[in-house]
Amino acid sequence: MIEKIPFLNVRSEIGKLRAVMLHRPGKELERLTPQYLHELLFDDIPWLKKMQKEHDGFADKLRGRGCVVYYYEEMLEDIMKNKEVKKRLISEVVEKCGMGNDQLEKLIKDFLIEKSAKEVAEILIAGLHKKDFPNVKRKKRLADYIKEAYPFYVNPLPNLYFTRDPGAVIGNGLSIHAMRTNARKRETMILKYLYDFHPIFKKEHTPLLYDYNYKYPIEGGDILILAENVIAIGCSERTSARGIEDLSMNLFQKDEKIKEVIAIQIPFTRAYMHLDTVFTMVDYDKFTIYPGVEDRLRAFRITPAKTCPKVEPMNDLKTTLKKALNLPAVVFIQSGGGDEVTAAREQWNDSTNTLAIAPGVVITYDRNEASNDTLRKHGIEVIEIEGSELVRGRGGPRCMSMPLFRETL
Ligand SMILES: NC(=[NH2+])NCCC[C@H](N)C(=O)O
Numbered sequence: 001m002i003e004k005i006p007f008l009n010v011r012s013e014i015g016k017l018r019a020v021m022l023h024r025p026g027k028e029l030e031r032l033t034p035q036y037l038h039e040l041l042f043d044d045i046p047w048l049k050k051m052q053k054e055h056d057g058f059a060d061k062l063r064g065r066g067c068v069v070y071y072y073e074e075m076l077e078d079i080m081k082n083k084e085v086k087k088r089l090i091s092e093v094v095e096k097c098g099m100g101n102d103q104l105e106k107l108i109k110d111f112l113i114e115k116s117a118k119e120v121a122e123i124l125i126a127g128l129h130k131k132d133f134p135n136v137k138r139k140k141r142l143a144d145y146i147k148e149a150y151p152f153y154v155n156p157l158p159n160l161y162f163t164r165d166p167g168a169v170i171g172n173g174l175s176i177h178a179m180r181t182n183a184r185k186r187e188t189m190i191l192k193y194l195y196d197f198h199p200i201f202k203k204e205h206t207p208l209l210y211d212y213n214y215k216y217p218i219e220g221g222d223i224l225i226l227a228e229n230v231i232a233i234g235c236s237e238r239t240s241a242r243g244i245e246d247l248s249m250n251l252f253q254k255d256e257k258i259k260e261v262i263a264i265q266i267p268f269t270r271a272y273m274h275l276d277t278v279f280t281m282v283d284y285d286k287f288t289i290y291p292g293v294e295d296r297l298r299a300f301r302i303t304p305a306k307t308c309p310k311v312e313p314m315n316d317l318k319t320t321l322k323k324a325l326n327l328p329a330v331v332f333i334q335s336g337g338g339d340e341v342t343a344a345r346e347q348w349n350d351s352t353n354t355l356a357i358a359p360g361v362v363i364t365y366d367r368n369e370a371s372n373d374t375l376r377k378h379g380i381e382v383i384e385i386e387g388s389e390l391v392r393g394r395g396g397p398r399c400m401s402m403p404l405f406r407e408t409l
Helices: 027-031 048-064 072-079 083-095 102-113 117-126 142-146 182-197 241-254 317-325 340-348 369-377
Strands: 017-022 068-071 152-154 167-170 173-176 208-210 223-227 230-235 260-265 279-283 286-289 298-303 310-313 331-334 355-358 361-365 381-385 402-406
Touching: 017 048, 017 072, 017 355, 027 048, 027 117, 048 068, 048 361, 048 381, 068 072, 072 117, 072 182, 083 102, 083 117, 083 182, 102 152, 167 182, 167 223, 167 402, 173 182, 173 241, 208 241, 223 279, 223 317, 230 241, 241 260, 241 298, 260 317, 279 355, 298 317, 331 369, 340 369, 361 369, 369 381
Parallel strands: 017 068, 173 208, 230 260, 286 331, 361 381
Antiparallel strands: 017 402, 167 173, 223 230, 260 298, 279 286, 298 310, 355 361
């Protein structure tokens, strides 16, 4: 049952979190095999049952602190109770699978349309394995032979539990992202349907700030809502410079409160694919940072201008943040407790990927002991969750959550 929230509202990284969208990992994770791990953006294969327990633990901690949890899959099921929506979504998904055989496409569409909203929601996330499709007599095309060894008609979406990335609520608007990799593109297509048809998005009050079919990639793990008037966007392996400029222009045009964007360039590499894997905000004036990249970050100030935004290179990130947030000082809390090796190991396990649920209160993985201690020494309340399986997809509590509503500071 969907409870009502007023409308989307995220004007900071740290305001009390009242509503969040999660995805409980499901069957899609059991479709990972060593052969396709890399393509599906995983480094290892999680044990699903344990992973779900860990994820439920995460959701419980959020609820325990007064946050309503919405699940992606339930919302997807909700919108597909409308037969027309179900039909359109099935068609769009199947057509984007590149099967190379129109007759097969039609058969799969007909097969899916007969299923309930719940079953279709599951298949659109977990994928359609060839063995789950009845072997009806049909003419084989070249593509069928070429792809004979490939197990799926519709690919699974194992990264969907990182709900942070396909979309971001910024202010009262929704940014639906153009994902860098094919493995994650359907996640955003589905989010667009949720935006169009699910009542919780209250489309008429929710400006669309970016769309998944825009040309330049941008992903949610790179977006940090520093304050009402200033947003940080990482320029990373996943988020392009032009994507940042285009989103900035839309923000300036569609949200009168947003006056500047700080672009933060991080090294382009898998270990830190998004800004939030090395840098997150934990309190009004405190950030946690992976020391291994601290000297390699570059900051640029982006402000409105006529045709394209004005871009100014800044001297250093700390001073830039201080100025933008109008603070006398900002504190960078180094993850890893001051040891280079510990810091690198814990970063790989998402020590810096903290989810603030109120000013000075964060959720992190329990395994990152040194980083958690350091946060506590700086007066941060650290709520720990288990994440031995969850972490295998290379993401932590922040990646696993898409805030919908935060109390205004
Ligand atoms: N916001 C984040 N840091 N998300 C992490 C996403 C990890 C996921 N396996 C990917 O590579 O896309």
